[in-house]
Amino acid sequence: MSEFIEVKNIEKVYERKIALSSLSLSIKKGELIALIGPSGAGKTTLLNLLAANLSPDQGEITIDGQLLAEMTDQKKRAKKIGIIRQQFDLIGELPVIHNVLAGKLSEWGIIKSLLSMLFPQDKDDAIRALTRVGLSEKLYERTSALSGGEQQRVALARLLVQSPEIVLADEPVASLDPARAEDILALLVKIASEENQTLIASLHSVEYAKRYFDRLVALQDGQIFFDLPSSSVSDAQIASLYKLKEQE
Ligand SMILES: Nc1ncnc2c1ncn2[C@@H]1O[C@H](COP(=O)(O)OP(=O)(O)OP(=O)(O)O)[C@@H](O)[C@H]1O
Ligand SMILES: [Mg+2]
Structure with missing residues (x-):
């Protein structure tokens, strides 16, 4: 079976x-991967390369056999790759529904995008998505x-409205309290599984990484x-992953 995402000899x-x-890293469609490792290990850099926010100095990344560097069409790229950040990137002054529909901006033409600032377009999609995340009552808040x-x-x-094939998340729950963090992480993983999305998330919590993700990619x-598969990672391996940095 051919790999979905191939990271080849990146520098x-x-x-x-x-x-x-x-x-180098090969990722199959639908895999749930946690990126772990000490601060400065390169997790954010790797996610930014996968998001095409950065380009590698050497090596290449292919998605579905296509070079990421050549996927310049914004619309097509938004259908492939979605990003969720720690800081959410929402526009606070706008009602919830507008922020949810921003997931469609790259797919809409300019007229529809402008219209949506005044009158939400494709409202049903937003309602459906908000219902799935348990916020259907907050549409106009x-x-x-x-x-x-x-x-x-x-x-x-x-992200549900954007519906990309790949979801990249850089410390998606770092700004939340532990109970909320676990809630959101569980939801993120549930949605990715249901949508058959490939999820790659960097996490500082090894505990959450092991609990919610199939595969741990540790950077140092x-x-x-x-x-390795999450279930086969030992405490000793985790200790040596993080220990080196502490001694510096
Ligand atoms: N814009 C930049 N300019 C110079 N050096 C950078 C820049 N961004 C990252 N670095 C360096 O590259 C290395 C990898 O950084 P990166 O942000 O990818 O680590 P990380 O694993 O995400 O760390 P953290 O867990 O703290 O978020 C670090 O040594 C960092 O100092
Ligand atoms: Mg980082």
Whole structure:
């Protein structure tokens, strides 16, 4: 079976700092992957490369056999890759429904996008998505009036409306309290499984990574330290993954 995402021998250097080196990774469609590793290991850099926000200095990334660097059509790329961030990227002053429908912006033409600022277009899609994340009653609420956990649900609803094949999440729950964090993570993984999305999320919590994800890709100093099914990762491996950095 051919791989869905292929990261081949990537190197990324910032000024003189090597953020990632000789990194290769194959990912199948529908896999749920947690990226773990100490601060500065290269998790955000890898996610930014996968999102095509950065380009590698060496190596290449292909998705479905196509070079990511050549996927320049925004509309097509938005159907392939969706991103969820720690800071949610919502417009606080707007009602929830507008933020959810922003998931469609890349697919809509300019007229429809402008119209949607005044009159929500494809409202049913937004209602359906908000119902799935448990926020159907907050449709017209000002987004900034919602709690952090609720705002992250709005961001998940926006992702549902965008409906990409791949979801990249950089510490998606870092700004939430532990109970809320687990809630959101469980929902993110549930949606990804139901939609057969490929999910790659960086996490600081190894506990959550093991509980919710099938596969752990551990980075250390810009390289893969281990890449294993969650169930087979030992406490000793986790300890040596994080220990090295603490001694610096
Ligand atoms: N814009 C930049 N300019 C220079 N160096 C950078 C830049 N971004 C990241 N780096 C360096 O590249 C390395 C990898 O950073 P990256 O942000 O990918 O790590 P991370 O694993 O996401 O860390 P964290 O867990 O703290 O988020 C680090 O040494 C970092 O200092
Ligand atoms: Mg990071």
